Amino acid sequence: MEKKQTPISQKERKKAMTPEARKKRKRKRRIIWGSIIVGLILFRIFLPYIVLKYVNGKLENLEEYYGHVDDIDIHLYRGAYEIKDIRILKKVDKGTLKDTIPFFKSPSIDLSIEWSAVFKGSIVGEIVVEEPVINFVKDKHKGEDVKADTADFAQLVDDLMPVTINRFDIHNGEVHYRDLQARPKLDIAMKNINVTAINLTNVTDSKDILPATLKATAEAYEGKFVLNAKFDGLSKVPTFDMNVELNGLNLVLLNDLLREYGNFDVKKGTFSLYAEAAAKEGKFGGYVKPFLKNLDVVQWNKEEGDFKQILWETVVASGAEILQNQRKEQLATKIKLSGTFDKVHLNKWYAISYVLRNAFFDALRPAVDNSININKLKEAGKKTFLEKLFAGNQAKKEARKEKRAKRKNERKKK
Template sequence: MKKKTAIILGVIVLLLIVFRLFLPKIVLHFVNKELAEMEEYTGEVEDIDIALIRGAYIIDGIHIFKRDTVDKDHTDSIPFFTCPEVDLSVQWKALFQGKIVGELIVNQPKLNFVQSKNEDREVKQDTSDLKGLIRDLMPLAINRFEINQGEIHYIDNMASPKVDVFIKQLNILAEQLTNEPVVGDSLPSTLTANGIAYGGSFNLDVKLNALADHPTFDMNAEIEKVDLVGLNDFLRAYGNFDVKKGEFNLFTEFAAKEGSFKGYVKPLIKELDIVQWNKEEGNVFQILWETLVAGTAELFENQKEDQIGSKILIENTFENPEIHTGQAIVLILKNAFIQALKPSIEQSINISNMEEKEGEKGFFKSLFDGEN
């Protein structure tokens, strides 16, 4: 009996060893199969590492392509997503609190949004494959999500000149995504992000209820001190002008609940100097256009602060957003001739004051109120 028991245990141990040796290849086959079967995307993974003690597996070298931009051997294709390492694991901290949830850590990812000829596809349809892929790769509900040193690019190779606008050194941390709201705290989850773009900085702070049926969140974000000279390819391609100097800033707040939202976007440009009379272009219409753009910018510039800006209020429902363009025009005039808009987040929008309808203010009220 002892001999038989020893043999049985030996066989079990041997099978476990063999299973452990082949497990990475099994998981690799499964992941590559899931990537190959997506409708709008395709991709591949180079390798899989298994960490059984930690309850995790690590994807090494993942590449995802949009099918409408991919060639047969991927040589001329721009990948939609690449990442050297994705770590999917059980979150042990939450396990000690009685919850079986997952943690996702993505190191040095690069996300490319490439302008495509196919403009009629809805974003919701285009991203459904990726949501399904994440669910397949991580069967547990994700409670913590982290991105380290990522990049996001917008690329348009059909423009002239070609455009590549980016945010780099992007760090994102989302926590408590599976928490139910408690009394006094309707937004139990958090998301923070920061990054670098053209010498400027990006910061985002969100409190949300990730389990709500409708988007429910308080958000504020700011982009500060972006050097517009670095964006000259973008300005030439879409605005047909370029700049010698300029600093772009943007401040925004939004709140949402029960299918409705409210917020504003406040863009400000400081020390703008537009290129004019460029003889190398040799195009009289180009020269006239740049002169017109420069003259308009000078007209609506606050001379004291050397600043052009406005504030665009957006509210209503996600299906029927309402943009208050009249107020935005009035605030351009206010910034130029009366009082410069404040280069900061106003802390005026939150989930508790969403019911207060802002609407279009009267002309003089918008000009002379003390806000903004």
């Protein structure tokens, strides 16, 4: 019988190798490792250009917009890349470009892995946008266009960020509304916008029905804007609880806007707004409380405006004076909102009742009421006289329409 050969170990092979074979082996290893290192260096050098071409390709393929990025920085040590000097412009005339105000621009957008979430077992990303500016230009950015384009931009974010976004930050942003046909041209802006949205994918294990939070602050014409919201970022239907405050906006600084769209201006006055809203299972509820304080509308002045203008300003000023709470010098109302996301219901009679009540009885408290939350989409309370008189009849009409529609459907089935 033949004897089985015992396998030769690696050490024994090395000993059996000639000095020349050893040198060749070492040289081969050096070449392999050198090639890998050179390859990695070249990959690192060319990676920004590869990513830049990819990003610009995605921006160029947007349906209604055209975008361009000047530079890309790669930060491999923290799993991030930075988009520098991005500009997105609205396309006109079936895809051709026109020299216009950019819809969006930012000097820096940082997309990275959120390491705090990695330690909790989830690979998700975060985006930080520095000093973004968004411009809505009248007759160029219509409501229906913005709604349709939202899907475009959502897809763009998915393409640029390879992992699910869990945190989103905006630092020192601006939103402008521009009317280039107005005289003088209008540029109404909200500035110093700071936004932080966290736990968008519910990385933090929580039994809370609203695990994600969003906080936003901004400034507008000496007024302070604050938004606080809790929501479910993974829910297919809107599920949230939010409140909004805008305090002390100086109306005098908005006289160009008031002249253009309201055909009047003011000598003094501040505007404030308080709102709450909540939604779940496709339904929402809430209210909006606008306040005008110390309002002084410009009236009769022979040196400016024609007779129609003077008459209109006099009517506006008189109306404000009649409805104003004389003791506190403020005009306020409370507008209730309720309905579903396919049909919005605004209770106008309730709003009118609150105007009259504020004018002749008591002033509304200028603050959030904390009366709306996700478990309570409607406020409790008796209907006002105007609501009973008008809104009740309207509700009956709507109920009759629903009954008729049901009967028609039943007949069709038969």
